[in-house]
Amino acid sequence: MDLVVGKEGKSQISVSRRFAIAPMMDWTDRHCRLFHRQLTRHALLYTEMVVADAVIHGARERLLRFDPAEHPLAVQLGGSDPEKLAEAARICAGHGFDEINLNVGCPSDRVQSGTFGACLMRSPDLVARCVAAMKRAAGPVPVTVKCRIGVDEQEPRDALWALAGQVVEAGADALWVHARKAWLDGLSPKENRDVPPLDYPLVHALKRDFPNHFIGINGGLANLNQAIEQFAAVDGTMIGRAAYQTPGILVEVDPRVYRLDGPEPDLDRVVSVMAEHTDRHVAEGGRASHVTRHMVGLFHGRPGARQWRRHLSEKAVLPGANGDVLRQGLSLIEDAGALAA
Structure with a gap:
């Protein structure tokens, strides 16, 4: 990771x-x-x-x-x-x-x-x-x-x-x-x-x-x-x-x-990293929602933000939920962005 x-x-x-x-x-x-x-x-x-x-x-x-x-x-x-x-x-x-x-x-x-x-x-x-x-x-x-x-x-x-x-x-x-x-x-x-x-x-x-x-x-x-x-x-x-x-x-x-040059963090990569973290947390006995609840506002103001919020709120609490909740949520953002382009 x-x-x-x-x-x-x-x-x-x-x-x-x-x-x-x-x-x-x-x-x-x-x-x-x-x-x-x-x-x-x-x-x-x-x-x-x-x-x-x-x-x-x-x-x-x-x-x-x-x-x-x-x-x-x-x-x-x-x-x-x-x-x-x-x-x-x-x-x-x-x-x-x-x-x-x-x-x-x-x-x-x-x-x-x-x-x-x-x-x-x-x-x-x-x-x-x-x-x-x-x-x-x-x-x-x-x-x-x-x-x-x-x-x-x-x-x-x-x-x-x-x-x-x-x-x-x-x-x-x-x-x-x-x-x-x-x-x-x-x-x-x-x-x-x-x-x-x-x-x-x-x-x-x-x-x-x-x-x-x-x-x-x-x-x-x-x-x-x-x-x-x-x-x-x-x-x-x-x-x-x-x-x-x-x-x-x-x-x-x-x-x-901090006046540091360089590209802004890639939000797709951020979601990927946190999805892997979620998988490990669930494997240790935790819940996906322990992680995803902090990420609900990540795409605020961007196409698909509402779908992202709803998806995380509804899916992360289900039995068996893991990092795939975040991966699937990212697909919703990508689809919404394509439609808005």
């Missing part, structure tokens, strides 16, 4: 960090990441959030499994105990991740009950202690933080600057800021992705006040043009749902963000 392999390595992680695909629970699993890597060689990919306790005591090989082709790859950890986060960071560094990120932005009830995620915006000193412990444990692997601009009634300029100042002092290699508040009391996690207003200028001001430290921005970036526009004010941009729902936009990342 002709997998696309990331070329950055740990020494070039700061370059890859210029454009990242956000960690998203139930979305950015290893199948999704392998798919995205076929579309961009250099974007920084993230795992779903993994709780530190699970890394230490859980099914570690399953939770931290990834294909070498996914590099450059960051793991996102959840937790608030410096000692546990340090141990989890040590384990993740040993597994070969290129970056270890601390979640200070997730607003879900489950995360709040564990006293981590976005509620840590209220405890910048604790976050700093966590970062310092993770840095000591992770060795040369960068440790970064992803946060909100504040929670509930916090004044964002006070909350964000307090957190940034402390984590920078603790040695954080980068700070990614989702440019929205999180309302922990009154909004669901889904509503927290849309309802609180975006405040990009606030994050731009943070970068001006921390000129020598990496500040990246996340939240509401719906396409690559919007992401690239942010480079005028911050060091890196991170997109989430846009990359997932319309993954075809990722084929422009390498030439437009």
Whole structure:
């Protein structure tokens, strides 16, 4: 199989960090990441959030499994105990991740009950202690933080600057800021992705006040043009749902963000690679839909896209489904393209 392999390595992680695909629970699993890597060689990919306790005591090989082709790859950890986060960071560094990120932005009830995620915006000193412990444990692997601009009634300029100042002092290699508040009391996690207003200028001001430290921005970036526009004010941009729902936009990342020459990825070849991956996953006891669900939006805006979506949604869940679902779906796209020509 002709997998696309990331070329950055740990020494070039700061370059890859210029454009990242956000960690998203139930979305950015290893199948999704392998798919995205076929579309961009250099974007920084993230795992779903993994709780530190699970890394230490859980099914570690399953939770931290990834294909070498996914590099450059960051793991996102959840937790608030410096000692546990340090141990989890040590384990993740040993597994070969290129970056270890601390979640200070997730607003879900489950995360709040564990006293981590976005509620840590209220405890910048604790976050700093966590970062310092993770840095000591992770060795040369960068440790970064992803946060909100504040929670509930916090004044964002006070909350964000307090957190940034402390984590920078603790040695954080980068700070990614989702440019929205999180309302922990009154909004669901889904509503927290849309309802609180975006405040990009606030994050731009943070970068001006921390000129020598990496500040990246996340939240509401719906396409690559919007992401690239942010480079005028911050060091890196991170997109989430846009990359997932319309993954075809990722084929422009390498030439437009990293200024790399060469042909865009061949989507037919991408489907072929992922069909072979699906065959192997099914042979290991998995389901075809575990892979295909991430690929439904691949041909968004192209002839045959509707047929592709329907085919994957209906056929991948059937007993015995394998990579042929993708191969047959590609035939629908090819037929539609011939008719439209």
